């Protein structure tokens with residue numbers, strides 16, 4: 359294919375992506391580091407003691423924020439990982455004595471057990487088809503089960519009293535303060551770097567629209583399992599530090615109440631900000647230490663009421679509101695260059711069908727929606743799939759893009775049998791699917807959506823933001839003809855309906871698909887937008903030799919661009935041919951007249 363060797367050309371240098379201004383967090387970070395350095399000279403021993411514990415708790419709160427605030431996974435289970443880390447120290451030092459080798463063994467055991475438990479919980483929570491509600495219930499069960507295990511551990515775990523008085527690191531309170539302070543700063547910086555990076559934006563994409571991620575070839579369950587394991591290990595290490603410092607480990611550290619407190623600290627501090635939960639966790643723990651003895655019940659009640667109020671009235675949390683004058687959260691634009699990317703994969707070979715379906719059926723109970731569909735489409739063809747409402751067009755598209763959807767029959771994409779493979783695997787065979795309703799990442803900018811769309815071709819960095827956005831020529835065509843290149847820094851939810859449709863199409867094309875499925879791409883578009891999209895679609899097939907399948911009710915539009923028409927009626931293909939052959943066919947006229955009559959009768 360000629361485009362395969364096309365040089366990357368700078369086509370636009372305008373627009374930009376909003377990133378959180380680094381000035382505010384840096385100022386805040388500098389103030390925090392200063393407090394950590396001078397703390398031992400400023401705070402009394404009691405406060406130092408509280409702060410050390412708060413720092414370890416704050417690390418756990420940061421990980422909850424990454425899971426809940428950034429990825430949308432509400433978890434009560436991080437306490438379990440904190441507790442496993444703390445008990446690794448308590449059990450190791452109590453039963454085998456304190457020595458360098460015990461420290462290393464206990465630390466290794468903490469990391470291993472936490473990673474294995476987190477991977478298991480992640481697999482259970484995020485396996486295909488599991489709902490977010492199910493994942494949250496699993497996260498509730500984990501601390502409850504773990505607490506029961508510890509309670510039934512007899513003398514070995516100390517049962518309800520836990521373990522106390524074991525020998526631990528011989529460090530002064532000042533040294534512990536600096537160590538825990540350094541740990542929270544490092545954890546905060548690492549988390550901040552990851553969530554701001556290009557790869558970190560995938561977390562927000564999963565939170566926004568997991569189904570679109572799958573159709574971009576991103577295996578969201580695996581991403582979530584990896585994130586859960588990484589954050590669980592960090593939380594487990596924080597727990598190890600806490601257990602080693604306090605010399606006391608008790609079942610409460612693994613419990614569901616502590617898991618809920620972490621959620622409260624994150625919500626009050628400011629979900630999705632990292633520094634909010636960090637500051638929230640520290641301040642609430644300090645306040646609890648001073649106030650809970652003078653008003654033990656009232657303080658918990660105040661925290662509970664504040665939590666409810668914040669969730670209902672102030673979803674962004676309290677800390678961002680209090681620190682607004684510092685300029686935290688203000689947006690600034692980073693210059694971004696949009697360039698053309700050479701197409702990596704060649705189009706499907708013309709002698710082999712890009713899409714081949716044989717005997718495909720789909721039933722919902724006794725309702726047979728598709729009845730033995732045989733269909734082939736080649737590279738360079740733009741096939742219009744038409745038929746009355748309820749004919750089974752969308753169902754047929756689903757069967758082409760998700761192996762689990764059909765009841766029987768075979769589907770091959772570029773010669774690969776999709777078997778029962780999920781959409782993200784089908785995408786790797788060259789599939790791109792555009793849905794009827796614009797399906798984008800609403801909280802991300804146009805540039806971020808487009809970058810995430812190219813994830814399977816250009817692995818995004820875990821630490822950096824790339825200042826160049828590379829797109830294949832046809833995706834660039836869509837971006838330019840619809841003037842999205844002037845709106846790279848606009849958040850997707852603020853685009854017009856037509857622009858969102860164009861953005862979704864550009865995202866699908868950024869995948870460099872060989873087969874493009876388009877479900878009513880002109881629905882809700884103005885005449886001008888329809889003409890623009892029509893030109894782009896024609897060029898996909900004619901110029902770039904992609905295989906396109908288009909479901910469309912607008913027959914004028916189909917006439918303009920389709921190279922072949924397939925008519926579907928009551929789940930079977932009743933006719934295939936050129937547009938003129940189809941519209942002049944008596945059979946097709948009868949089918950459409952019949953469905954119009956049925957529609958009038960129904961009305």
Ligand SMILES: Nc1ncnc2c1ncn2[C@@H]1O[C@H](COP(=O)(O)OP(=O)(O)OP(=O)(O)O)[C@@H](O)[C@H]1O
Pocket residue numbers: 722725727745746747748749750751752753754
């Ligand atoms: N999940 C489902 N459960 C039960 N029936 C379903 C399901 N999905 C689709 N159907 C039925 O299958 C038939 C075909 O639906 P489908 O959406 O594929 O038709 P279509 O040709 O795309 O229609 P339209 O042009 O109105 O979008 C309809 O009768 C619909 O009610």
